[in-house]
Amino acid sequence: xxxxxxxxxxxxxxxxxxxxxxxxxxxxxxxxxxxxxxxxxxxxxxxxxxxxxxxxxxxxxxxxxxxxxxxxxxxxxxxxxxxxxxxxxxxxxxxxxxxxxxxxxxxxxxxxxxxxxxxxxxxxxxxxxxxxxxxxxxxxxxxxxxxxxxxxxxxxxxxxxxxxxxxxxxxxxxxxxxxxx
Numbered sequence: 541x542x543x544x545x546x547x548x549x550x551x552x553x554x555x556x557x558x559x560x561x562x563x564x565x566x567x568x569x570x571x572x573x574x575x576x577x578x579x580x581x582x583x584x585x586x587x588x589x590x591x592x593x594x595x596x597x598x599x600x601x602x603x604x605x606x607x608x609x610x611x612x613x614x615x616x617x618x619x620x621x622x623x624x625x626x627x628x629x630x631x632x633x634x635x636x637x638x639x640x641x642x643x644x645x646x647x648x649x650x651x652x653x654x655x656x657x658x659x660x661x662x663x664x665x666x667x668x669x670x671x672x673x674x675x676x677x678x679x680x681x682x683x684x685x686x687x688x689x690x691x692x693x694x695x696x697x698x699x700x701x702x703x704x705x706x707x708x709x710x711x712x713x714x715x716x717x718x719x720x721x
Contacts, residue, residue, distance in 0.1 A: 547690025549623040552658050554614035558651040568639040571618040574712045578630030599624045622691040630685045633712040637677040637704035648673035665695050675699025677707040
């Protein structure tokens, strides 16, 4: 869970990976965020944000996107502005999916992959996907608005065997509804 005080404000989710080996098609990873209504936190997402979209109110955006990785650190960034997110929303789940255009790929196939979640200069989560090496997608974190209206983060590293489209549908399911993926 995140720290105490005023809750979360502006968060960045950063993603890195190395380019594919010479002669192979590019490996393509994407950060995905699903936003849920406060009245139905485990139902269907109200909206989803990924590389070619943003939230309707501009509070969740993708200022940096990569289709190949670059090997130069964090090349994809999603910004979530919880201090501006409407009170109608009570939960946001963030994950990473690997495009499966060139046959099945897992995190174990992606060199130097990693995710970092920060608020200003504070590192909230850092992971290299080792524990989900056999997965095609993974949830990263769950952000929940508490009773006082403050946003808190829970690390939620959980692998999924689905393609990006199916992952979006299942990434926000309640923990007790999920098997050990």
